Amino acid sequence: MMSLRVCADPPLTRFDAIATAKESPRRERLLEFKELVASEYAAYQNACPDLAPMPLLPLDAQARGDLLHCYQGETQPLEHLKALIRAMQAPEQIAVCQYCALNAPGTFDHYLPESLYPQFSVYALNLMPCCGDCNQKRSTAWRNSQGERRHVHLYSDVIDQGVQVLFAEISVAETPLATFRLELGAVHTHPFYQLLRRHFTQLGLLKRYQDASFARLNEHHRTIHVLGQYSGRKGCLRVLREQLAEDRRVLGPHNWKVALLQAVLETPEFIQFALDTSPSRENEKDGT
Ligand SMILES: [Zn+2]
Structure with missing residues (x-):
């Protein structure tokens, strides 16, 4: 998980452009909201990342519908905003969803759910590529019963990259199988790591990583088998250690691929299995 860069687009100008692109009389109604939207954007920015106390606005059905339409109705200024948010990010950050680090971020999540906070439906700071x-x-469950936030705010939470808390374990009983766990240890009282634990729980990440690790383990199996044939066990381990250091640097310590590769290196049974066993054609197909 890595932070996302804040989009430099002036948010009120963007709201104005999206409102202006609407047809009358929605256009005029939305433009009347400009002052309210400006003060809401300022309140959001000031509160970030501790958005849990943000109050709900008493909006009537028409006002809610108009504000939601800013995002739900297609307009050119909205498409430009989405493109700008994506263009701001480093290639490796936008290649994969930073909530999970599993899939391509083909959608935008409203950090404060748009159904509860329609005034932020096109506010760049509230739009997370995911x-x-x-x-x-995520749906609308952005806080738990204690009122604590459930997800990392990718623009404004300071993502501590100093302590590894995600680990994997590989068993080689029949077919190699990885399981993942969070171990907060000494940082279990640290607010960021408590938030990270809620984030992992709400998004079901440990199970999703386990599911994704079948294909990734097949890739490691194949790599180790081929490297072992040319460089021997020692040469193979050296390459994997270099890969792990590079992955840690680029992906950060909270990434499942880092945890899995570390587990590969710490599981001599898997290394031996991969050196001794030719990857099946089925595995090759799955892993590519
Ligand atoms: Zn995701």
Whole structure:
């Protein structure tokens, strides 16, 4: 998980452009909201990332519908905003959903759900590029029963990259199988890591990583088998350690691929299995 860069687009100008692109009389009604939207954007920015106390606005059905239409109705200024948000990000950050690090981020999640906070439906700071699976799992459940936030705000939470808390374990009983766990240890009282734990729980990440690890383990199996033939066990381990260091640097310590590769290196039974066993054609197909 890596932070996303804040889009430099002036948010009120963008709201104005989207409202202006609407047909009358919605256009005029939305433009009357400009002052309210400006003060709401300022309140959001000031509160970030601690958005849990953000109050709900008493909006009537028409006002809610108009504000939601800013996002749900297609307009050129909205498409430009989405493109700008994506263009701001480093290639490796936008290649994959930063909520899960599993899938391509083909959708935008409203961090404060648009159904509760329609005034932020086109506010760049509230729009997180993310995958469909995460978007669906987030739904409107953005706080728990204690009022605590359930998900990392990718623009404004300071994502501590110093402590590894995600680990994997590989068993080689019949077919190699990876399981994942969070171990907060000494940082279990640290607010960021408590948030990270809620984030993992709400998005079902440990199970999703387990499911994704079948294909990834097949890739490691094939790599180890081929490297072992040319470089021997020691040469193979050296390459994997270099790969792990590079993955840690690029992906950060909270990434499932880092945890899995570390587990590969710490599981001599898997290394031996991969050196001794030729990857099946089926595995090759799955892993590519
Ligand atoms: Zn995702």
